[in-house]
Amino acid sequence: MEVAEVEAEVEKKATATRSRLIVRLAALLVSHSTLVSVVCCLAGLIALLVLPLLAKNTYISENALLPGSANPVLSYQHVTQANNLIMDIMSIADDKQAPDIEIPKLIAKYMEILGAETYHHKFSQPQNQFHPLYFFSSSPNSPPTLANLSYGTSTVGIIRAPRGDGKEAIVLVSPYNTQNAGGIDASASASSIGLAFSVFSLLSRATWLAKDIIWVASDSRFGDHTSVSAWLNDYHNPNFIGDASSTRIFKRAGTMACGIVFKVVEKERREKYEDRDVVTLYAEASNGQMPNLDLLNVVHYLAVHRQGIRVRIGMFGGLVKSHLVRVLGEVMQQVGRFARSLNPDWRFEMPSSEYVEGTATLASSIYSQALGVPTGPHGAFRDYQVDAVTLELSPRFSLKNEHTRLAFLLKGGRLIEGTVRSVNNLLEKFHQSFFLYFLTAPNKFVSVGVYMIPFAFLVAPLPIIAASLFNLTSNRNPWRWLHTAKPLLITHTWSVVVTLLPFYISKISDLPSTHCMLTWAGGSLMALVILYIVFGSPYSKHVEWRLLKAVMIASVSIGLCLMSIINFATAQIGALFVVPMCLFALPIRVKTNNSLIRSMVMTCNLVMAVLGFPVTAVALMQGVIKGFGTVSILEFWDSMKFLWGWNSATYLYLVLVHLPCWLLFLHILFHPCR
């Protein structure tokens, strides 16, 4: 605003003194705001599209990790022992006599043979409560009521490092499901336990351990995440009040250095022939937090260069087949080739297939971070500032065959052994490599310095446009924007009400989600009407549409910048929706000279009024990512419930930033333009 004032003053005085360079530059930008905003937005979009080209190869940054420097010593002896355990679990599961009690006992027995300290950790399913006030803070510590609820039992074993001082621990987690123990993927589930056991038995004899090893065989009857997060919560925030027997048996092993979650999944035969065992890495934790890149690098390095396992990360298959992306890939390839023909030193040529895969992976990476929901049990570790990763191992051959199973266990076990050994070497916390990055391939990443550029380009025109709009208004009072504070206040009060409504709706039990959705919508509408009645119409005579738009843009840019600090990916995707809305907003009744441009802008406005509505925006996003067949608008309630169930800040963004922006956009659209 100050810039605009200065500029206005400058205009006034024709014979003004020479102003300073920064001010002149700002004035220049403001006076060419349309050009600047178009250029910036285009640059932002292009920068976003070329991100896969800018990805760098990963490298192991922390030298102390020394991955693969020691030969793996996991032998067939360990694997055969593990195989015995697998067979025992399978036989218990086939008997169908209370496998949920017998299997933990069995695992504990095997752990004790190795000389580990063992105990069982009981937990119940958490109530999926909506606590709008507990966002970003740990959930309230309510005493668990195990009395009449069904509860899961995780088995925990601890190996004390022979010569270590017990200050740090590495956690291995292997989820298994006792409920489904006799089910289809029973052999895979039991193999997870077997895999963990083979590594555990090796580590129980290892003399090189510097950190204690905790193995959590977590019961995943309520989902993989629940058991791990319940155990972690009891580890860090024990409850001394009440039944003391559970806290009595709970054993600990120092500060956690790292968590490695691994499970074996036997995938159905795909059409594509798999010539290798595959490990899929999941790293996204809540609100877009990632583990240190070094942890992923170690796993990737050991899997690819030592064990010959293929590494995958999440990717949107739909995007690979999408024609648009393919065409883009071709264009990129051509541009790259052209650039190279100009100067052989410019090597950003990329084969189009690689670009397409990179884009699909990047999209998945951004989407999972933007959603703010952890992609696996490792997310529970990140809540306690522990780096963790989930490895999903899928074998090449069926696990029913004993020989292939042994070979697979050996390979997987050696991978985990190597990872544990690397982390064990670490004298420091993970600090050397990146925490903020997107992955475009298992061995390629886009660091924060690069992926911030598109967002910066998208957000940069907002203050400039706001300044130029402010400057164009007829009122010359520097405090004129105060008149528009009222509609802004109304909108934001309304959005707060909308945020809190689900808390009360979810208290009414047993409503189907469509009813909840309708109640929410109805309640919100009513709240809006009430607010209007209380505060009066937003279109008072001082509220010029330009001022309103300027204020809207200012508030939105503040919201976007705040969100980019909390969860960058959400802000990035949000900016793609919100920034065009901010730039194009134009009242229907406004008169302009060029009718062609006006009609084009009006069409855009109407389309954006529909697509910018959070409900449709979410549906659109999911449609682009997962295909439009599966999306329905009525599922909005469920997806929101999903978000707040995981304490995702994306929910707050949608309701506190995006929704008011959309409402103000409508206000501008229907401005009377007196």
Place this chain on the structure above:
Amino acid sequence: MGLFEKPKSIWSILNSRPITFYTSSFPLEKVGSSFFHGERFTSRPLTGEGAMASHTFLSLLLFYFYTFHLVHPIHCSVGSNAFDTTSAPQEEFSEELLLKPLPDYKVLAHFHFTSTSPPSSSNGQHHHLFPKSIAQLVKKYKIRELELSFTQGRWNYDRWGASDPLSTANGKPPGVELWALFDIPTKEEIDATWRNLTHSLSGLFCASINFLESSTSYSAPLWGFLPNNGDLRYGALPREAVCTENITPWLKLLPCRDKAGIASLLDRPSIYRGHYHSQRLKLRSDGLNGIVIEQTLSVVLQPIDRTSWSMHQLFKKSLMGKCALAKSSKVFLEIERSLVSQNENILELVGEADMVTNDQRDHSTIYQYNVERYSEHEALDIRVNWKKLLQVSFLQTPLHASRFLMGSGNERGSIAISLQSARNSTKGLYDNSKNCFTRVVIFQVVPWYVKVYYHTLRIYVDGAIRDAKDVVEKINVTPSEDKVSPGTLEMMLQFPCGMMSAALTLDFDKGFLHIDEYPPDANQGFDIPSALVSFPDFISRRIYPDSISSPLLQSYKGRNIVKSYTEVLLVPLTTPDFSMPYNVITFTCTVLALYFGSMVNVLRRRVSEEERLAKSKDKRKPGLIPLLISKISNKVRGIKEDSANQSQSSQPILGPKVVFKVVLIALIAVLGHYFFNSS
């Protein structure tokens, strides 16, 4: 110095520390290090320069020494005894080794060396067997009692026993622990002496004990550690790594070093392979008994074959006779009753013991072997075979203590100490009557950067929160002072006997450190030293018949309070990014440059002058190229430019012309860049 007077002085030369000899230290040190230690770990530099002058004297001395060592060693020792029978008490040295099979098939080897020096030495400042450096230390710093321990690994209280005297004495916190009682009246003097002492010990033992010098790292507990009158100082360094460089100076204090006797078993790779390694030096000095030092080394070894082990397998060395200077040299094998009583045939001993005794309460059996009987031809090799593998546990402490951190994040947290009764093992000690109480003393030192709020002490007994008044019998808190002193908590608690579990929590805030208080590299966190939990109502003692005369078993008779150390805690503190100062410097410089630039600009300019210029500028506005040409031509001609020409465009709004120019220049730059790069 009567070097040639008596043969025993040569012995004292060889066996006490070379520090004693100022004139001839160089050759003797050399002989001593090559002949006596002959190992790679010697870290003491050779000293003395002036010694080369007296070459002939040295060779004579060497000759003399060799003849005595090779020909007359036994004669010497006999002679020394014969000479000194007339004087009152003598310096004595005894060596012992205690082996103890542990329930998890590991073996505890406890080396125990005792040296005593009578209160008033008949030889003035000289010693025969006793290490002079220690004697000097005691004299100079007026030490009444001192204990220094170097430990690696954790004593497993669950499996290796907790309330027998050996475990109580052996269980030490990881790293270095040092405490000393001084015979000095004032507090300031004690602190100064402590500082000097840490430096001396640091030099003696090649360790960074000198870090205990700073007042932030030691404390003065009154009764939580050991009842005293304020003359106790206690410090611990949990992070100190223990290695051979610490054991070499420790061995130098022994008269035979590790060349003969029991100490010759100390094969470095074998003892450092163990699961637990604790090397200690304990000394007591008073007017009655003189100075007594006990040097102990406890190692827990894992035999290769779980079911059968022998001394030779464990140490990769054989025990071939005693140290000639030792008054007694014995090896004991202690077998806990719980291992034997159930079935006599669980353990099988190979090798005949000289004596077998049980302690008074029949907790354990001791097999005694006199090393004198063995020689190079017949080495002592005790062999134990387990007939059957079984799970037993040794005597536990009445309450099992463990300590852990609660909470997460870099802001705050809590320290929790949880005490759980080990009911099954000490059933006899408990009754559930109302008037029965167990007392527990907790002693904890917390560094200042962990700011403990002592008022947040919460005590839970059996799952219910209890008022601190009801449980705490006595409490002494010294709050920490930032960068000056650590916080000390001494607390005596009283729990009902029937209690199953108790927990204490204390909240703390994590402090900010100054930049030079951080370690130079990124770190895993900061350590809180182990807390000591002791049980004053429980005494660990074992009384053996007087027929065994052994300093080791004598020490078992003392009224030792049962105690256990808790784990060391690791507190992750906020570690700033230390490249940040660099960023800040560059950023600040940029801001300063901008500020100064505009300041100078403002100060330098004259507004009225500029207005005038602007007016004249409006009149005539030359194009860019004529302006450039005139400028260049002016320069070429060396004429100072006319101020009117010099003034730049004062157009406030840069019109399309300027934009065009900017774009043009950018284009030229890009093209130029491209052509230069491609060439």
